[in-house]
Structure formats: C-alpha cells, structure tokens
Amino acid sequence: MLIRQMVGVTGRDVEQALLEALVTDVAAGRGSSLLVEGEPGIGKSALLAAPLAAAQAAGCGVLLGHCDEPGQRLPLSAMTRLLGVHPPSADPRHAQAAPARRCPQARSGRGRRGLAADPVTTATEQLLTHVDRLCTSRPLVLALEDLHRADEATLLLWRRLCRTAAHRPLLAIGTCRPAPSRPALVRLRRELPPHGGQVLSLDRLSEASVTELAGALTGGTAGPRLAARLTSAAGNPLYVRELLNALERAGSLHRAAGTVELPAGGHHTGELRALTDVIADRLACLSADARQMLRLASLLGPAFSTADLTAAARGGALDPAAAAAGAGLLAAVDEALSAGVLEPAGTRLRFRHALLREVLHEAMPPALRTGLLQHAAQQLIAAGAPVERVAELILPAVRDADGWEWKRECEWLADNAARLADRAPGIAAELLEHALRQTDAHGPRRHVLADRLATLYFRTGPVERAEELARTILLETSDRELAGRARWLLTSIALRAGRYQDVEANWRAALGDPRLAPRWRAGLLALLALARGFQGRLGGGRAAMAEALAEGVRLNNATTVGYALNAGALIRSREGDQPGALVLADLALAQIGDDPEPVDLRLMLLGHRAVALDSLGRPREAEEALARARTVAERTGATLLSMNLVRIAERHYEHGRWDDAQAVLDEVTDLPQGRWQLARHSLHTLISARRDNRPQTPGHPEAAATPDDEAAPPTWPVAASYRIVARSLVLERTGRPREALDVLAVLLARAHEYDVRRHPEWLVALVRLALAVDDRGTARAAALESRRNAHIEPLPATRAAAGWCRALLHDDPDRLRAAIDHHRAADRPPDLGNALEDLAVLRAASGDRAAARAAFGEALALYAGLGAVWDARRAAARLRPWGVRAGIRGPRSRPASGRGALTATEQRVADLLAQGLSNPDIAAMLLLSRRTVETHVSHILGKLGVRSRHEVAAATAERPPGPGHRPAAR
Structure with missing residues (x-):
C-alpha cells in the first residue's frame, strides 16, 4: 500500500486562520502582503493550497509561480512565468506586458548599441503596469514560492509590489527559506510591516501533530514504535512522508486493526538518519538509465522542457536516435514519473520537490557535472536553443572549471552577446569577462568580446570599466568598425559626465586616426x-x-x-x-x-x-x-530615468506642484555624481526652505547648502544656478540678507546668462533682495540684465520679468500688472504669489491700504495652497510697517486628515480612483509616472483613513475641499 499524498495541513490552525482573513480582505478590495518563511519541507506550499483555492472560488484572480536556481541569473524569469507573459500568450493583456525582444535585424554591428534601452528596466515597468491593470478587473492574489532563489530584478519587483499591495485589491504572498539570508530578502522582511504586510514563520510540528499526520498518510493510527521512529523527522512534514515511504518500500509497516506499526526489534531503517538519505534511498530504486537521465535533467533546473532534455541527451548514453524510436529516453522519463520523482507542469516537466534535484545535483562529482554541462550546452547550441538557456548551462561549468577549453562556446558568445545582454545582462557580463580572461591577447575575437562588454557596461555600469575597455580596444584593434564604436563610446561617456574637455580631446585624436570611417567622424563632430x-x-x-x-x-x-x-x-x-x-x-x-x-x-x-x-x-x-x-x-535603467525625473521635478517646482516634485524626487535612485546630484539637492532645499521645514540631520539637503560649499562649475547648466538660488534662500531665511545677496549676485556673471533667461524670476528676486539691504547698484544691474534678456529673447516670461524689475526699482505698482497676468495665465502659483506680495508692498507704500490688503490676501491664499510658510512670513514682515495685516483669522492651513488634507493633485487622483481607474491610467491622464501615482495613492489612503481604493469615493464625498485647494494641472 502506497503512502497517501498529503491533503490539507496538520497543526497549522492559527496560520490557516491568518491566510483566510487575508483572502477575505482582498476579496473585499483590501490588499496586503505576506512572507511565509520555513525550512525545506516544513509545509509552506501545503499551507497555501486551501487559501488559494478559496480566493479563486471568491472570484479573485489567482496566479502561482516558483523561483528556481537557474533563474537567479535570468532577470525577471520567475515573474514572467508567474504572470504568464512570456510570449506567446493567449491573453492579449499578457502579450502587451511581455518583455520585448529585439529582432536580429535591429542588432546590426553598425548601430550605436551602447545607447539602447535597458530591457530589464523596461520589462520591470511593463510587468508592474500589467499587475496594476489586472487589479482593476478583479481582486488579484499573486503567490511566488522559493523567493530565496529569485533573481535580484524579481526580488526588487516583488518588494515594490508588496510596498503598494495595501493600496489596491492585491494580496502578494511569497515563501522562502530562512537561510541563507540575502540582503534583498532582509530588506523585504523589514519593509513589510510598515507597509501593512506580515511575516509568518512556520515552526516544526508538535509530536501530537506528527502522529496525526502519520495517521492521515498511512490510513491508520501510528503505533508507539512508529511514533517514536518518526521523532527523527524533527517535526518536518516532508521528512515524515518520505520516511514513511522509505519504511513502506522496505516492507517495515504493518497494519492491523486500524493501527500502523513497526515490527519489534527492526533495525533495517536505522541508517536513514537524514532527509537526503531518505531521498537517496528513493532514487536508488530507479534504473541506471533513469538515474542518468535525472542527473542530466538536474542540470536543466527544477523545470525543463522535453525538447531541452532531448537536445541535452543527444550523443550520450540516452541518445534517442540510438534507441528504437527513442525508447531509451522515454522509458527513463516514464519511470521517473511513475516513481514520483518527476511530475508534469503544463508542457514541461519538473522535479516533484527541489530537494530531489538538489540531492542528484550535489551527488555528482564536479568533473562529471562539468562534463555533462559542457555536453548539454554544446547540444543546445547546435539545436538553436534560446541564448539565455544556453548561458545558464555555460556559466556554472565556467565557474567549476576555469581552465576548460571552450572555443565553440566563446564563438557562440561573441555572436550572441548582444541578445544575451538584452535578456540577462548579469550572465552576459560574467561570461564576457571570463571569455576575455581565457582568450589569447591576439585572438581574432578578443576585441569583439571587449566591444560587447564595453557596450553592456555603458548601459548598466560600471561606466569606468566600459571606458577602460574602450581605451584598450583603441590601442589594440585595427578593425575600423570596432575603433569607431570605441571612440564613440568614450566621447559619449565624457559628454554625459560633463567632461567637455575630454570630448574635445577625443575629437582631436579621431582626426589623426586613419581607422575611423567618415560616418564615425561625422557622429563625433555632432557630439563635439x-x-x-x-x-x-x-x-x-x-x-x-x-x-x-x-x-x-x-x-x-x-x-x-x-x-x-x-x-x-x-x-x-x-x-x-x-x-x-x-x-x-x-x-x-x-x-x-x-x-x-x-x-x-x-x-x-x-x-x-x-x-x-x-x-x-x-x-x-x-x-x-x-x-x-x-x-x-x-x-x-535607473541612471537615465533618475536624470529625467530631476527635470520633471524642476518643472513641478516652478509650477507650484511641490508635493508632486517631492514625490518624483523620492523616486530617484541612481544619479551620477555631480550636476544631477546638485540639482536634486537644490530642489529639495528650495521646497524645504520655502515651507520652513528645519533640517533634521547633517545630511539633510538644506543643511548641506552652506555658504562654505565649493561653487559648482559654470559648465553645469541650471544645476549650478539652482544651487546658488537655494543657498541664497537659506541665508535669507536665517536672517543673513547681506550674505544672501552676495551669493545670489553671482547670477549676473556671463556663465549664468542662459540660466537667468530660462528663469527670469531669479533676477526679480535679486532686485528685491538688493533693495532690502539698500544696495541699489546691484538692483539696477539686475534690472538692466533682465531688460537685456527681454531684448535678446522677447518672450512673455522675460518681458514680464523686465517690467517686474522696473516696478520694484521705481516703486511703480502699475508695471507689475503684466507680470501678474502672465504668471496667472501660465499657472505658476509661486511666482504669482511673489508678484502679488510685491504689489501689496508697493500699494501699501503709496498709501492704498485697501488694494494692498486685497493683493496680500490673494498672495497668502496662494502660499497656503503651496504650504509656503516662509514666503507668508516674509510677506507679513514686509507689510507690517505699513499696518497691513492678514485679517483676524488669516489663511487657514491645510488639515492633517480628511478630504481637506489632500493636495490638488491628490484630490484629482482620488477622483479618478473613485471612478475605478488603474494607476497606469491615472498616470497617463495626469502626465505623471505610475510610481508617482503610487505615492499619491498611499498619501490619500493615509489622509482619508481608509484601507482600500473602493472606500476612497465615499471618503472624498464627505465635504468640499479645504482652503488653498486649486484644480490640479492637467
């Protein structure tokens, strides 16, 4: 009698209740995340079975996936399988989310591949967007097992899903082993509780639960000797089942009157002291051909296709061509299926448990493992297998035998490096580095490999290594195409880093290089x-x-x-x-x-x-x-995305969308050192200072903006000027207007001429500050520069600024009308507020207190909407000598909770949430990024005190928007 398969779980009542509650919540639109931890075989998968079935019965979409060891080197492989988006897919929504694969024609050697998009980043955003859209049609449960085997891109994506699961009808359940501990999993555990998630650790079963489980598996009550023997299972359900299977195969289980017992004095199973021994005992029952087939299959991963197995077996002991109608391989597969070692998984086969594969894999001597890997890789190359599948086999063989001969594999790598870098950049980089170490210094393919690696590193980093490789290619190669691409790469790196003198040097070197074709010289001249x-x-x-x-x-x-x-x-x-x-x-x-x-x-x-x-x-x-x-x-990739986010945040700041600017800046993860870091810190500083937020730590952006900081090079456009404006504002806010003026007056230098034309309001601030400290010479110089800019570039913004400067210099409030009208039409509340403040001061000085009070009140209302506490305090201080006050109550600040607490953009997002739109759809309508919308949704749920998107509609209908609310920019 065979031991039964485990159905349900034993001894997990508390854990099951928790999962049932989470399923009930997600079915009602309240999402969450859960990480289930436990040793191998402890019952993580069994615990999920019933809740996942209940979720499906409740109308939720349920997707279950697994991570495997080979997939660790293949970015997003686990997530693409989980979501079913690997092409081809029957669901058109899935096909839309599938990671793009470039056609070979687009990969000609004549392209500037170093500037291409990063497919991993692209696929990550597509998959996250896909999940967002799936959640709009019905509640969704995603379960991903064995996260300890996930690749880094999958773990990052999973962490992002868990951070926002509570904001939508999404239940994200992951399972993993507690060891070895990976940094990404440590971060996941740490991040779950603050974002509404939970970590559940499965302990070993009690003795009573083990006895109950044994009875369920054997169909009877475990006798005392069997119960004692099962204590060696240490409360592990898988070990209990495998041990019972081993005892059953040995004929040691006897059934009588509903009791299952071991014979008295039996010792023939005493040597099975570990789970690996039990599994080895199971495998020993198989034929030699079946064991050989399983060894080969273990190299292909926990799951594999029959095509891969057939190709890998070709030319070996199990070559189907050498056996009648392929009977050898088919018979071995059938035997493994009958023994419960393999099981079907859709169109693929997989090991019934990862431990089965691990025992097979680790039992092989390294030399045998390397030989089988090399043989399998060569056969898959000959069969035209996908590049990432071949690379998965080459990489471990390379690691196990660093000096083995791999000429054929090296040629394959040189021909397929670009496609492999698209799909698995980490694998591509490691294999290319190994190939360079193994290739002769004068080998014909050495420079091709170096070119492929430099191109990859330019895209993914480290850029310094890309530059080193490009210089080596230029020194050694005679190939015109490789030399041209190396020179282009060096110049592009220098241009992106702002090293313009290196761009000039590269151009001069190119002029004397006979290898460079005309098209490369023309391209370099454009960069120059x-x-x-x-x-x-x-x-x-x-x-x-x-x-x-x-x-x-x-x-x-x-x-x-x-x-x-x-x-x-x-x-x-x-x-x-x-x-x-x-x-x-x-x-x-x-x-x-x-x-x-x-x-x-x-x-x-x-x-x-x-x-x-x-x-x-x-x-x-x-x-x-x-x-x-x-x-x-x-x-x-993160670098270019972060640079673009800084540009977007700059525009949000100028148009008064300061919460949006902060949300966008919070998305920034990987900025190059230098001007981009400078711009980001300066924007943080300006918003923080104008909102009168005090720096909390020495590393705070505002704290870093001290007058002792070294001036930024003027060749860093806008970023250097933003730093000047931020430093000046910090000094003025701390009561040092003279020093603030000295810092801001640097903008009059020719190096900043372009910047002040892009930001003519900065010259207005300079005039205002100069007049405040009675420095009319600087005020006149700034007004003259503003007038000159309006002549060079007669646009509404420059003309309005020139009139504004003259109004301040000559105490003429009528000249301010053009500036006020312009900034009102251009939807720039910060500048409109400043212009109204100046109008109020000039009207008050002329004795027209009623007009001053009206302008002052409108300015304060704008400042309240922005949260510009410092601007409001400055305005009040300037008008106090004229006896102009804000009124008895003045403008009310935004409340901390409820609909009135929502900013303009948050209110717009809340309205769209109430209509049932997904985050990507909201992002497209408001011209925001999906991640920025995620941030706003998190703030909305917190301010409204609700747990699901479905509850937002009722909460936002409670009362009209609070003071300072203005329609979101569209």
Whole structure:
C-alpha cells in the first residue's frame, strides 16, 4: 500500500486562520502582503493550497509561480512565468506586458548599441503596469514560492509590489527559506510591516501533530514504535512522508486493526538518519538509465522542457536516435514519473520537490557535472536553443572549471552577446569577462568580446570599466568598425559626465586616426558641437554642427543627422531663438523615427522641446514632452530615468506642484555624481526652505547648502544656478540678507546668462533682495540684465520679468500688472504669489491700504495652497510697517486628515480612483509616472483613513475641499 499524498495541513490552525482573513480582505478590495518563511519541507506550499483555492472560488484572480536556481541569473524569469507573459500568450493583456525582444535585424554591428534601452528596466515597468491593470478587473492574489532563489530584478519587483499591495485589491504572498539570508530578502522582511504586510514563520510540528499526520498518510493510527521512529523527522512534514515511504518500500509497516506499526526489534531503517538519505534511498530504486537521465535533467533546473532534455541527451548514453524510436529516453522519463520523482507542469516537466534535484545535483562529482554541462550546452547550441538557456548551462561549468577549453562556446558568445545582454545582462557580463580572461591577447575575437562588454557596461555600469575597455580596444584593434564604436563610446561617456574637455580631446585624436570611417567622424563632430553648446561656445558649436549635419546628409545617416540637429537645437535655445530650437528638435525626432537605439539622443531632444514649448507659453505641450521623455527613460535603467525625473521635478517646482516634485524626487535612485546630484539637492532645499521645514540631520539637503560649499562649475547648466538660488534662500531665511545677496549676485556673471533667461524670476528676486539691504547698484544691474534678456529673447516670461524689475526699482505698482497676468495665465502659483506680495508692498507704500490688503490676501491664499510658510512670513514682515495685516483669522492651513488634507493633485487622483481607474491610467491622464501615482495613492489612503481604493469615493464625498485647494494641472 502506497503512502497517501498529503491533503490539507496538520497543526497549522492559527496560520490557516491568518491566510483566510487575508483572502477575505482582498476579496473585499483590501490588499496586503505576506512572507511565509520555513525550512525545506516544513509545509509552506501545503499551507497555501486551501487559501488559494478559496480566493479563486471568491472570484479573485489567482496566479502561482516558483523561483528556481537557474533563474537567479535570468532577470525577471520567475515573474514572467508567474504572470504568464512570456510570449506567446493567449491573453492579449499578457502579450502587451511581455518583455520585448529585439529582432536580429535591429542588432546590426553598425548601430550605436551602447545607447539602447535597458530591457530589464523596461520589462520591470511593463510587468508592474500589467499587475496594476489586472487589479482593476478583479481582486488579484499573486503567490511566488522559493523567493530565496529569485533573481535580484524579481526580488526588487516583488518588494515594490508588496510596498503598494495595501493600496489596491492585491494580496502578494511569497515563501522562502530562512537561510541563507540575502540582503534583498532582509530588506523585504523589514519593509513589510510598515507597509501593512506580515511575516509568518512556520515552526516544526508538535509530536501530537506528527502522529496525526502519520495517521492521515498511512490510513491508520501510528503505533508507539512508529511514533517514536518518526521523532527523527524533527517535526518536518516532508521528512515524515518520505520516511514513511522509505519504511513502506522496505516492507517495515504493518497494519492491523486500524493501527500502523513497526515490527519489534527492526533495525533495517536505522541508517536513514537524514532527509537526503531518505531521498537517496528513493532514487536508488530507479534504473541506471533513469538515474542518468535525472542527473542530466538536474542540470536543466527544477523545470525543463522535453525538447531541452532531448537536445541535452543527444550523443550520450540516452541518445534517442540510438534507441528504437527513442525508447531509451522515454522509458527513463516514464519511470521517473511513475516513481514520483518527476511530475508534469503544463508542457514541461519538473522535479516533484527541489530537494530531489538538489540531492542528484550535489551527488555528482564536479568533473562529471562539468562534463555533462559542457555536453548539454554544446547540444543546445547546435539545436538553436534560446541564448539565455544556453548561458545558464555555460556559466556554472565556467565557474567549476576555469581552465576548460571552450572555443565553440566563446564563438557562440561573441555572436550572441548582444541578445544575451538584452535578456540577462548579469550572465552576459560574467561570461564576457571570463571569455576575455581565457582568450589569447591576439585572438581574432578578443576585441569583439571587449566591444560587447564595453557596450553592456555603458548601459548598466560600471561606466569606468566600459571606458577602460574602450581605451584598450583603441590601442589594440585595427578593425575600423570596432575603433569607431570605441571612440564613440568614450566621447559619449565624457559628454554625459560633463567632461567637455575630454570630448574635445577625443575629437582631436579621431582626426589623426586613419581607422575611423567618415560616418564615425561625422557622429563625433555632432557630439563635439553639443559639448561646445553646453560650454556656451556657440560660434564653434554652430560651425561643428553645420559640418556634421552636411556630412550626415551626404552619408544618409539618420542618427548622425539627429545628433547634429540636437546640437543645433541647444545652440538656438542658448541664443534665445526658442521657435528655431523647437523646429530643429522636431526635425531631429522625425529623423530618428521609432529607432529604439539612440535613447540618449531622444531624451535630449525631448528636453529641448519641453524648454522651448514652456518658453513659448505652451505649458501643456511641454508637460507632454516631459511625460514622453519619462516613458522613454523608464526603459533605460535607473541612471537615465533618475536624470529625467530631476527635470520633471524642476518643472513641478516652478509650477507650484511641490508635493508632486517631492514625490518624483523620492523616486530617484541612481544619479551620477555631480550636476544631477546638485540639482536634486537644490530642489529639495528650495521646497524645504520655502515651507520652513528645519533640517533634521547633517545630511539633510538644506543643511548641506552652506555658504562654505565649493561653487559648482559654470559648465553645469541650471544645476549650478539652482544651487546658488537655494543657498541664497537659506541665508535669507536665517536672517543673513547681506550674505544672501552676495551669493545670489553671482547670477549676473556671463556663465549664468542662459540660466537667468530660462528663469527670469531669479533676477526679480535679486532686485528685491538688493533693495532690502539698500544696495541699489546691484538692483539696477539686475534690472538692466533682465531688460537685456527681454531684448535678446522677447518672450512673455522675460518681458514680464523686465517690467517686474522696473516696478520694484521705481516703486511703480502699475508695471507689475503684466507680470501678474502672465504668471496667472501660465499657472505658476509661486511666482504669482511673489508678484502679488510685491504689489501689496508697493500699494501699501503709496498709501492704498485697501488694494494692498486685497493683493496680500490673494498672495497668502496662494502660499497656503503651496504650504509656503516662509514666503507668508516674509510677506507679513514686509507689510507690517505699513499696518497691513492678514485679517483676524488669516489663511487657514491645510488639515492633517480628511478630504481637506489632500493636495490638488491628490484630490484629482482620488477622483479618478473613485471612478475605478488603474494607476497606469491615472498616470497617463495626469502626465505623471505610475510610481508617482503610487505615492499619491498611499498619501490619500493615509489622509482619508481608509484601507482600500473602493472606500476612497465615499471618503472624498464627505465635504468640499479645504482652503488653498486649486484644480490640479492637467
């Protein structure tokens, strides 16, 4: 009589009650997350079976997946299998979320692959968006087992799902072993409780529960000798079952009168002291062919396709071509299925338990394991298997035998490195590094491998290693294509880092390099034009741009033409010709079309477009350009995405969407050192200072903005000027206006000429501050510079600023009307509030207290909506000498909870939540990122005191919005 399969769980009443409550909650729209920990075989999977079935019966979508060891080197493999989005997929929503795979034609050697999107980041965002959309149709339960085997990208994605599960009808359940402890799992455990999740540790079963379990498995009551023998199972349900199976196979279990017992004095199972011994005993019952097949299968992972197994077995002892109709392999598979070692898993096979595979894998001598891996890899290469599947086999063989001969595999890697880097960049990097170590210094493929690795590192980091490899290629190769790509890579790295002198040096070196083809020289010349534009060397930049453009047209090279037009757009913008800059940016975007490769170029062009549109009074289109740039950047990796987020946060700050700006800045994870870090810290400082938030720690951005800080290089556009403005504001706020003026007056230098045209309100602040300390000379200089900018670039913003400066300098309130009208129409509440404050001061000084009080009241209302406590205090202090007060009550601050606590954007998001829209849909409507919407949803639920999105509609209908509320920008 065979031992029964375990049905249900024994001794887990408390744990089952917890899972039942979580399922009830998610069915009602209240999400959560749970991590179930326990040793192998303790019953994690069995515990989930009944709750998952109950969730499905309650109308929830239920998806169950597993992580495996080979998948640790394959980004997002577990998540794509869990969500069923690996192509082809029958569900069109799944197909939409599937990670994109580039066609081979798009991977020609003539492309600038280093600038392409990062497929792992792209796939992560697509999968998160897919989950968001699934949750809108019905409650969703995601269960992912064996997280200790998950790849890093899957763990990061899972952590992000768990952090936001409570904000939507999503129950995310993960299982893992407590050891070995991985840093990503430690972070997951730590993050769950603060975000409404729980960690559940499964203890070993009590003796009474073990006896009960044995009875259920054997169909009788365990006798005293059997119960005593089962104590060696240490309360582990799997061990109990396997031990009973071993005793049954040995004929040691006797049944009589409903009791199952061991014979008295029996010792033939005493040597089975560990679970691995029990499993080895099970495998010993199989034939030699079945064991050989299972050894080979264990190299393919816990789950594998029959095609992979057939290919791996070809040419070996189990070669189906050598046996009648493939009977050898089929018979071995059937035997393993009958013995319960393997089981079907859809169209694949898998080991019934990971421990079965582990015992087989570890029992093999390293030399045998390496030989089988190499053989399997070569057979899969010959069969045309997917690149990541082949790489999974090569990598462990490389680690086990560093010096083995792998000429065929090296050739395969050189030919497939680009596709492998798209799917599994970590595996690609490790294999390419190994290949370089093993390849002869003068081997024909060495520089090809170095080129592939440098391209990968430019995209994923470390960039320093990419630069090192590119320099090595330039020193050693005679190949024209490799030399051109290496020079392009070096120049692109220098340009991104703001090392414009290195861009010039690379160009000079390229002029004397006979290996460089004309198309590479033209492309480098376009980068040189861009670098000169950033430096403010507009004449030299214009000449380089014209030459590069002409050469790009002659060569019919769209990318070169795009880069040249991009440089032209930058130069036109710096010359004050925003319409011309917009025309060139649009021409360049049309040139590169839908080509996915030149990501850096596309992002720069969209940035130029946004600046030009904002300057021309087309804010909605500017915001759409930045939203499009964000979508592109989300596919590139953390660095370019973070840079783009800083740009978006800058615009949110200028338009008074300070909560949005803070939410976007909180998304930033990986900024390059230098100007981008500077810009991010400066924006944090400005918002913090204007809201009168005191720095809490020495590392706080505002605390870092001290007057002793070293000045930023003027070649860092806007970021350096933002730092100046932030430092000046901090000094003024701490009662040091003279020092604040000295810092802000640096903006009058020629190095910042372009910046103050982009931000003409900064010169207004300089005039105001200079007059406050009675420095009319500086005030006149700033007003003159503002007037000059309006002449160079006669746009509404520069003209309004020039009139504003003259109004302050000549105490003429009538000249402020144009500025007030402009900022009201442009939806820039911070600048509108400042203009109304100045109007109130000038009206009060002229004796018109009624008009002053009206302007002051409107300014304070705007400040209240922004949370600009410092601006309100400054305004009150300026008007106090004239006897103008805010009124008996003054503007009320926003409450801490309820609908009135919601900011303008949060109210808009809440309205859309109440309509049942998903986060991606809300993000698209409001031109925000999905992650920014997640942050707003979290704040909304907290302020309204509700647990689910379904409850938001009732909570927001309680009362009208609080004071300071204004419609969200659309």
